[in-house]
Amino acid sequence: MAESRKSVAEIKALPVGEKFSSIGVVLEIHEKKDKNGKSFWTLTIMDQTGAIDAKVWGNSQWWDYKEGVKSEIKDPASSSLVSNLKGSTIGVNGTVAEFKGKSQYNFSQVYLVDQEKEEYRPESFVQTAPIDPSELEERFDLLVEGCSGEIGDFLRFLFDKEGETWKQFRIMPAAVSHHHAYVHGLLEHSITVTELALSMAKAVQGPARPDQSTVVAGGLLHDLGKLEAYVLNPGPGMTVQGTVIDHIALGFSRFNRMADDFGLSVTAKTALGHILLSHHGHREFGSPVLPATPEALVVSAADELDFKLFCWSDSVSQLKGGDLPEDSISELNYSTQRRFWKWRPDQE
Incomplete structure (x- = not known):
């Protein structure tokens, strides 16, 4: 999991098709059914740089990694380990996809980790205000x-x-x-x-x-x-x-x-x-x-x-700014129903 591990902010900056691994605390997890009745999950994870929403499809793999050895969870839909993940730290491998012109994050592998280990303590992954x-x-x-x-x-x-x-x-x-x-x-x-x-x-x-x-x-x-x-x-x-x-x-x-x-x-x-x-x-x-x-x-x-x-700040945080649309125009911000413009390259 540690290989090329990225923060949430770094994942949000990745182009479509890029693979990533990350660790974060689960804010929300919901099991849903696709049109064939197969389970999939919507997940929101957070680290100190932000939060992302992701999909865990039915063909994804779930692993119990609490003892440091991968043990596959064969039926995650019936596993209490999976249903009780809210507030717990997990590791993920995933890919940036695209859906309706917007980045979508798909987790292909989910790792359940030991919450007592220092590197996985949930409170250490919770984002705090950028001001002291x-x-x-x-x-x-x-x-x-x-x-x-x-x-x-x-x-x-x-x-x-x-x-x-x-x-x-x-x-x-x-x-x-x-x-x-x-x-x-x-x-x-x-x-x-x-x-x-x-x-x-x-x-x-x-x-x-x-x-x-x-x-x-x-x-x-x-x-x-x-x-x-x-x-x-x-x-x-x-x-x-x-x-x-x-x-x-x-x-x-x-x-x-x-x-x-x-x-x-x-x-x-x-x-x-x-x-x-x-x-x-x-x-x-x-x-x-x-x-x-x-x-x-x-x-x-x-x-x-x-x-x-x-x-505005959240939407343009990964943009360079300037005259080119790809450098300065954000994706649609659904909360405000607009795209934002970062017209000054030096603006942070």
Whole structure:
């Protein structure tokens, strides 16, 4: 398995037809049936450079490699070793194929490995934020310190560094896929959204100028529900509540409980609650209400902007940039329904 082993990021850069081997932790595994009733699997694996979705077809080989000797799993569809792989490290050999104009990754061999061995420990393959957590924490503290009045006091109450909310908030992902789907992803995304929203708020003049403390609190709290919607096990995953209730409703409910515990005024509670409920900006994107205050408008705009900028970065990460389409135009990004352009070759 160690021969020409590649990271997920390196695999994504390979051309169609190229073979590879890799190791990663299983985020998702689902057995399905083809038109002939034969089992195949969809797999998502992650390492510290990212995640990829792959297919394991019925003619692929599964190996129990836990003792360092290959022992073939003859009937993977009935094997508990295969059905319980979520959260475990595996080794794979595969090939880059093409399906509907997009790269598809097919694993021809899957190796089940000893999770206790240092080189295979699942937690060591989980992707983390590209920014040092201590830097993120400093930026978070600076934003909170700039808030005055009861809203500032409420943030310091809510994000008490010894409390469970902060301990969760600091490490949780912001998604399972699409954007910031890694350890510290929620912290990174929330800070960036808040910094963008605060910049917009400072640029607005006249009667529509937003209250800056409310903008900061709304930005930091807008995805509060993701503490209940997602888990790390050891990679990002969804809870039942996150799947059937969604983070917006979960966050609003959690915020209300904590606002009542603190004794937040009705006006402040309503203004912040409105931001949590409206931050997706459109009802078709999941917001129960539309942004109706200057503060809610800048937070929802910043949230959408950070999401799209992340998608741009992720989509063009393997491109050189420049004038040639093959060097500068990304594959279709399904989350944003567009191809992205990396027009500056020196852009990272």
